[in-house]
Amino acid sequence: MGRMKSRFRGFLPLVVDLETGGFDKDAHGLLQIGAASLCWTNDELEIEELVTWNVVPHPDTRVEAASLQLTGIDLDDPERLAEPEEAALRELFRFVRKAVRRHGCRRAVLTGHNAHFDHGFVTSAAARNGVKRSPFHPFTVIDTASLAAVAYGHTVLSEACQRAGLGFESARAHAAAYDVEAAARLFCAIVNEWDTLKLAGAPKS
DSSP states (O other): OHHHHHHTTTEEEEEEEEEESSSOTTTBOEEEEEEEEEEEETTEEEEEEEEEEEEEOOTTSBOOHHHHHHHOOOTTOGGGOOEEHHHHHHHHHHHHHHHHHHTTOSEEEEEETTHHHHHHHHHHHHHHHTOOOOSEEEEEEEEHHHHHHHHHSOOSHHHHHHHTTOOOOGGGOSSHHHHHHHHHHHHHHHHHHHHHHHHHHSOOO
């Protein structure tokens, strides 16, 4: 618990990936939410828990046909077992708050690939559903696209994962369950590699 708190200055990186009805955070609804909490095991940062929700878009939002084509989501499929946007968002926030308490941190920092996109959608969805007290920092995010540009020279998630030696299954992409796992594994790989390099360069006592 203490290591997560000390490593990230009391803030908990919590990985999030969203599938949405389009690119406008105020006009397009949520279709899927994926979230991953992280932990340290044997000095390696790794995925602790993965959760996903299928979402019924808010009635005041739109869903573009192109988004459904890209994600392969069928909004009328009863096997989706989708929840209303408000309910799914509240469950996400509960998941995040439990992780923050479990690791002794003060607040979560939304972490993800092009994280400002997801942060904006979460913030807008919370506002339109009247869901208050977001557990996420109001403006700070950790963006794995930016980190991958520095670490591996590429910003696209699939290519960054390949360069990190993680592999990437393109057929499973554009689903929150897979993309959040891929982004979480990428973030862990970058942190672990960085910490190993720091230890290697530390002066011998």
